[in-house]
Amino acid sequence: MNSEVIIISGPTAAGKSQKALSLAKEIDAEIISCDSIQVYRNMDIGSAKPSQAELLEVPHHLINVCDANIQFNVGDYILYAKKALKEIQKKGKRTIVVGGSGFYLKAWFSAVTDEIEIPSNIKTEVEKLAQKENVMLAKLLELDPNAAKIIDIQNPRRIRPALERIMASGLSLSELKNKFSSLPCPMGDFQKTFIMQDLQDPELFERAKHRIDKMLAQGLIAETRKLLELGIERNASASSAIGYRETISAIKSGNFENLSEEIYKNTVALIKKQRKFFKNALFKTS
């Protein structure tokens, strides 16, 4: 059993997939994707998914595992990835993890979720509170007056899970944080080799630009139309993926004039955000 895992990451368009593919062939490895959009079926062009041929050349895991209208999250990722890792190891093959989704990637190094189960009655109760503005926050501060010291209470995305966890566990956020910080890496213990695949700015931005124009030429708009029919808008994360969200709004407004530029602008922002995450958060254990 080979317990080494090679992890390749870096910003979008830096050539991670190609690198992983050639390395996998070289050392007879299988690939576990670490991409929050490539998990969805039918999101092929816009997520720069490996081609059908490439997917057959080397076994890829965590690609096409979820319908685009259903939301996937890190918790799901961990479950699937652990299973894939076990399968690969059982075959006696080596594992390459590739992708630029920082939060998912972090799961290969440290805990990113706790084990608190949120009972459905608490979920529905919080759901009710969420209807009215600021009620969730008020409730959170009532149950834990020090909440603002632990989470960003100005970020609505943080309030809800925090409240659910407090209600489900009866603990304060600082107690929860303490417990959380001692949790082990969910993927298990194994030797890791981390490879950062990045390029110099002018070159990477150029590549990103070309890739976007290629995506449009390959039919990104048609792909997005199909995804709309499949109900992608019911999935907030899939429908706000770069490339798709701009295309969706272009389809709705009927104005495709600045589509390429819009996608490019947001792609550049993504590249910068990814680099920041790698620099500041990936290896940080809170």
Next chain:
RNA sequence: GGCUGGGUAGCUCAGUUGGUAGAGCAGAGGACUGAAAAUCCUUGUGUCGGCGGUUCAAACCCGCCCUUAGCCA
């Protein structure tokens, strides 16, 4: 040549009845326990096209000029 809109932060533009200017985007930095290609926070002195004039006070009023888009000749 005449008429009519524009000319305000790197870009797109707001600026109510005159009191020396803001938003979004971009840029920079930061956060991050289940949407993470998401979300949130911090960060804006710029000859308000130019020159004159009116006024205690003008991006806002008046004149001339420059420039740009469209229309009419």
